[in-house]
Amino acid sequence: MTAVPVSARVVFRAALVAGLVCAVAGCATEPEPEATPAWREPDSYTYTLRSSEGERSLIGTFRITVRDGAVVRATGLDDSGRRVVEDVPDTVPTIGELLDEWRQARRDDADTAEVDYARDGHPERISLDWMKNAIDDEALYVISDFEPAGG
Numbered sequence: 001m002t003a004v005p006v007s008a009r010v011v012f013r014a015a016l017v018a019g020l021v022c023a024v025a026g027c028a029t030e031p032e033p034e035a036t037p038a039w040r041e042p043d044s045y046t047y048t049l050r051s052s053e054g055e056r057s058l059i060g061t062f063r064i065t066v067r068d069g070a071v072v073r074a075t076g077l078d079d080s081g082r083r084v085v086e087d088v089p090d091t092v093p094t095i096g097e098l099l100d101e102w103r104q105a106r107r108d109d110a111d112t113a114e115v116d117y118a119r120d121g122h123p124e125r126i127s128l129d130w131m132k133n134a135i136d137d138e139a140l141y142v143i144s145d146f147e148p149a150g151g
Contacts, residue, residue: 039121041096043068044149048077049093055136058091060084066094067149095123098141102126112138122146 043066050061060081065073074092076082084091093101105113105128112129126141 042148046147048145050142053138053140057088098126
């Protein structure tokens, strides 16, 4: 057995510890996609939603008003949107509910679960596809004209 001088062991241990610290720090600095950017849904706001793709009841374009965290008014801006508002108005979501659907798709390991954000941090586009090779399971939500109440 070869004796290793104390100073060589100290240097080795220091290098090992430094490597571990760098590895852990590297992992810790990569933000969770859900945490970026830091946007909090206001209690009250209006927005336009264009919902497309897939075989779902929520297809069309809508102008939506949210008060105290709930949809209080939805106006269909095209034929599909008007049908949804007339037939199944409870399916018209808040932005928070759209983000909840995205989070659920991530938990379910969907093939696609992406969000694009505006400069102020609110989501502008949510793209979901649970199974890449399945037909009509996609959802695309485009959010525009977002206006917090009083702003």
